[in-house]
Amino acid sequence: xxxRGSGILLHITSLPSPYGIGDFGxxxxxxxxxxxxxxxxxxxxxxxxxTSTVYGNSPYSSVSAFAGNYFLISPERMVKDGLLSEADxxxxxxxxxxxxxxxxxxxxxxxxxxxxxxxxxxxLREHRDFQQFCAENSHWLDNYSLFVSIKDHFKGAExxxxxxxxxxxxxxxxxxxxxxxxxxxxxxxxxxxVFYSQWSALKNYCDSIxxxxxxxxxxxxxxxxxxxxxxxxxxSLDKEKRPVFVAGVPPDYFSSTxxxxxxxxxxxxxxxxxxxxxxxxxxxxxxxxxxxxRLDHFRGFVGYWxxxxxxxxxxxxxxxSAPAEDFFNIVMKKFPDISIIAEDLGFITPDVREVMxxxxxxxxxxxxxxxxxxxxTNPYVPHNHIGNCVVYxxxxxxxxxxxxxxxxxxxxGKKRLSEYVGREVTDKTVHKDIVRLAMMSVADMVITPMxxxxxxxxxxxxxxxxxxxxxxxxxxxxxQISPAVLKRLLEMTRIYGRG
Numbered sequence: 001x002x003x004r005g006s007g008i009l010l011h012i013t014s015l016p017s018p019y020g021i022g023d024f025g026x027x028x029x030x031x032x033x034x035x036x037x038x039x040x041x042x043x044x045x046x047x048x049x050x051t052s053t054v055y056g057n058s059p060y061s062s063v064s065a066f067a068g069n070y071f072l073i074s075p076e077r078m079v080k081d082g083l084l085s086e087a088d089x090x091x092x093x094x095x096x097x098x099x100x101x102x103x104x105x106x107x108x109x110x111x112x113x114x115x116x117x118x119x120x121x122x123x124l125r126e127h128r129d130f131q132q133f134c135a136e137n138s139h140w141l142d143n144y145s146l147f148v149s150i151k152d153h154f155k156g157a158e159x160x161x162x163x164x165x166x167x168x169x170x171x172x173x174x175x176x177x178x179x180x181x182x183x184x185x186x187x188x189x190x191x192x193x194v195f196y197s198q199w200s201a202l203k204n205y206c207d208s209i210x211x212x213x214x215x216x217x218x219x220x221x222x223x224x225x226x227x228x229x230x231x232x233x234x235x236s237l238d239k240e241k242r243p244v245f246v247a248g249v250p251p252d253y254f255s256s257t258x259x260x261x262x263x264x265x266x267x268x269x270x271x272x273x274x275x276x277x278x279x280x281x282x283x284x285x286x287x288x289x290x291x292x293x294r295l296d297h298f299r300g301f302v303g304y305w306x307x308x309x310x311x312x313x314x315x316x317x318x319x320x321s322a323p324a325e326d327f328f329n330i331v332m333k334k335f336p337d338i339s340i341i342a343e344d345l346g347f348i349t350p351d352v353r354e355v356m357x358x359x360x361x362x363x364x365x366x367x368x369x370x371x372x373x374x375x376x377t378n379p380y381v382p383h384n385h386i387g388n389c390v391v392y393x394x395x396x397x398x399x400x401x402x403x404x405x406x407x408x409x410x411x412x413g414k415k416r417l418s419e420y421v422g423r424e425v426t427d428k429t430v431h432k433d434i435v436r437l438a439m440m441s442v443a444d445m446v447i448t449p450m451x452x453x454x455x456x457x458x459x460x461x462x463x464x465x466x467x468x469x470x471x472x473x474x475x476x477x478x479x480q481i482s483p484a485v486l487k488r489l490l491e492m493t494r495i496y497g498r499g
Contacts, residue, residue, distance in 0.1 A: 002444060003041075003444065004444055004445075004496075004497050004498045005040075005041030005042060005444065005445055005446075005498050006040055006041065006042070006439060006445070006446040006447070006448070006493055006498040007035070007040045007041055007042025007043055007044055007212075007214060007445070007446070007447050007448075008035060008040060008042075008043060008044065008447070008448055008449070008450055008453065009044040009045075009392075009395075009396065009447050009448065009449040009450065010031065010043070010044075010045070010449070010450040010476065011045050011046040011059070011396070011462070011472075012024070012028065012045055012048070012072050013059075013072070013100055013472065013475070014450065014462075014474055014475050014476050015027045015028055015031060015475070015476060016097070016475065016476055016477060016478040017074075018092055018095075019074075019075055019092060019095070019105070019108070019109070020093070020095030020096075020100065020101060020104055020105040020108065020109075021071055021072070021095075021100045021102075021105045021109075021475075022072070022100075022475065022476075023071075023072050023073060023074040023075075024072055024073065024074045024077060024198040024199060024201070024202050025074030025075070025076045025077055026074075026076060027478070028074075028202055029202065029205060031043075032202070032205060032206050032209060032211055033209070034481060034486065035211050036209040036210060036211060037486065037490070038486055038489045038490045038493060039490060039493045039494065039498070039499035040211065040489075040493065040498075041210070041211070041212055041445075041498070042211070042212050042213075042214045042292070042445065042447065043206060043211050043212070043213055043214065044214035044215075044216075044447050045213065045214070045215060045216070046059045046060075046216055046396060047059040047060060047062070047215070047216050047217065047218055048068050048069055048072070048199065048215070048289060049062035049064065049065070049067070049068075049069060049218070050062050050063060050064060050067050050068065050069045050070065050071075051069055051071070051102075051472070053102050053103060053106065054156070055222070056468050056469065056471060056472070057100075057102045057471070057472045057473075058463075058471065058472060059216075059472065060218045060296070061222055062221070062222060062225065063144075063147070063148060063151075063222065063224065063225045063226060064140070064144050064147075064221075064225060064226050064227060065218075065221050065225070065227050065282055066137075066140035066141075066144065066227075066282070066285055067140070067141075067144045067192055067226075068192060068195035068196060068199065069195070070109075070113065070191040070192070070194070070195045071105060071106065071109055072195065072198075072199075073109075073113070073191070073194050073195055073198055074198055075088075075089045075109075075112060076089070077198050077201075078116060078194065081197075083116050083119070083120055083194065084112070084115070084116050084119070088112070088115060088116075089112070092108070093108055097475065097477055097478070098474075098475055098477060099473040099474065099475060100472070100473045100474075100475060101473075102473075113187075113191055114187075116190075116194075117186075117187045117190050117191075120190065121183075121186065121190075124186065124190065129193075129197070130189075130190070130193050133192075133193045133196065133197075134189055134193070137192070137196075139281060140226075140281070140285070141189060141192060143226050143229075143230040144188065144192075144226045145184075145185040145186075145188035145189050145192075146174070146177065146178055146181065146185055147159070147225075147226035147229055147230070148184075148188055148226070149177075149181040149184035149185050149188060150162065150166060150177060150181065152184060153181065153184075158223075158224045159224060159228075159229045160223070160224075160240070160241055160242055167229075167241060168241070169229070169230070199289070203289070207291075212291040212292060213289075213290045213291050213292070214290065214291070214292045214293070214294070214341075214447070215286060215289055215290030215292070215293040215294070216293060216294045216296055217282070217283075217286055217293050217294070217295055217296060218296045218297075219247075219295065219296055219297040219298075219300045219301070220247050220261060220263035220264075220265075220297070220300075221263060221264075222263060223243055223246075223262070223263065223264050227278075228264060231278055233267065233270050234266060234267055234270050234271050234274075234278055235264040235265070235266060235267055236264055236265045236266070236267050236306075237264060242309070243264040243265075243309045244308075244309060245264070245265050245306040245307060245308060245309060246260070246261065246262045246263060246264060246265065246306075246307050246308075246309050246311075247261045247262070247263045247264070247265050247300070247304060247305065247306070247307070248260040248261045248262075248305050248307050248314035248317060249261075249297075249305050249314060249346060249347070250305055250314060250315070250317060250347065251314075251315065252346045252347055253346065253369070255465065255466045257313040257314065257315055258305070258313060258314030258315055258317070259314055259465060259466060260307060260311065260312070260313055260314040265304060265306055265320075266322075268322050268323055271327075272323055272326065272327075275330060276327055276330055276331075279327070279331075280330070280331075280334060283331060283334075283335065283338075284334075284335070287335065287338065291339070292339040292340075292341065293339075293340065293341070294340075294341040294342075294343050295340055295341070295342055295343060296343045297343060298342035298343050298344050298352070298356070298361070298363075299344065299346070299347075299348055299349070299352045300322070301322055301324045301327060301328070301355070302321070302322060302324040302349075302351055302352045302355050303319045303320060303321050303322060303349065303351065303352070304319070304320055304322060305317045305318070305319060306318055306319075306320045324351075324355045325355060325358070328355065328358075328359050332359060340359075340361050341361065341362050341363075341364070341390055342356050342361040342362065342363050342364070343364060344356065344363035344364055345364060345366065345369075345395075360388065362388045362389045362390055362444070362445070363389050363390070364389065364390050364391075364392060364395075365379065365380045365385055365389050365390070365391045365392065365441075365443065366380055366391075366392045366393075366394060366395060366398065367380060367381075367382075367391065367392065367393050367394070367434050367437060367438055368393065368394045368398050368399070368401070368404050368434075370382070371409075371413055371416050371417045371420065372413070372416075373412075373416075375416050375420065381420070382437050382438075382440070382441045382442075385441045385442050385443045386442065386443070387442055387443060387444050388444060389443045389444070389445075390443065390444075390445040390446070390447060391438045391441045391443040391445070391446045391447070392438070392446075392447050392448070392449075393431075393434050393435055393438050393448050393449065393452045394449055394452060395449070396449065396462040396463050397462075397463050397464075397465050398461070399458055399461050400431075400449070400451045400452055400456050400457060400458060400460055400461050401430055401431040401434050401435075401452045401455070402427065402430060402431055402455055402456060402457045402458070403457050403458025403459075403460075403461060405425075405427060405430040406427055406457070406458070407458055417430075417433075420437075421433050421437070431452050431453075431454075431455035432455070432488070434452070435448055435452060435453060435492070436492060439492045439493070439495075439496040439498060440496050446498065449462070450476060451474065453485060453489060454480065454481070454485060460474050461474070462474055
């Protein structure tokens, strides 16, 4: 990370695919080749966590911090690996090419995966790679596969409403239900095996052509997750195993009432006594998934916004300290070669900066935040950047450059941007101008969302925080990366020494 480099932010779901959602199939390899051809170093993606229509399909809201999103499994690669026949994937519904229809994808792929499991079920006992995968991942896989099987049995009911002996993980009940739901458990393990096999192959290919995978770890997990069910002691829960406090952030740039995420907050006292065992397992797991990762909401490791459960907004919360230095001392001792990027956007206090500086974690500089009235001293404007940071034109939570310029910037802001660039910036040139400003920065790493490279508008943004529908759906169309776009990116990468 100390070398100058650049990369593209494009989540797997946004790749082209005939199956309604981006996956680990041929288009993923083509995109990796595009990155190599334009001499990029990094492919940034969002969390690979299993998503759900119940939680708005957000990759930051999952039933497991360890399980992969099996909707990213490529049917074509399943055929290639002998798990399905070509006839099995010949008839495909008509999916919209520009958006992910998660409901339609779920219906189609669930049916396809049930067929694949039926075809391969009897072979799994003797399947060496499958058995090895199950053994190596048993610390999370056993609980996960049981959890989702029980959840399915109770028609999706939250685990806190299960029969008490299951809610509290009575040993006899766990044994009984593990036997009772054997087929469902095996089915879930099979899907996780296929997911991780396909992801590992794609990651290894990226490695072979010099592309590093840049991942993302959400700080919190859902209450209705296997992580809280299996480890209730490390979260702030009451005697009935319900959250006492939940996570969020106070009012900020994104929302005047703050963001009430609703995730249970950690019991850092208990975590500390275990030497942060659950977190160490989680980090080790993610180091197998990614070369580099971003810790989302980094400030929550130093001090977090705690809101009493039951509040309707995040306004009535308070800051609570977390043992950041002790935690990261153990992380760095256990994983000395780790590459962590701190998501340090929003309200950041000096103690957060101190932790980042002590451990050398690069923070983020978002150019869409740079051109306010405080432009000369604004920390996001290019002339105030430092080497040890990651520059973004925008993130998955921001508007696209074009959307921002046309919908969020006033006349004075546009004037300041034009003065900074040295010529008039227009709706047609703004995405090129901002990407160029990022690439010429002194920062070691630059990441550009694919939408900004292509100059797409507001309708193509990935997520609008504090809204519940229409997010995480954008997809890149096949052939949308024109020769002109490729040439421009390659030229900028060469000119600004990022190849």
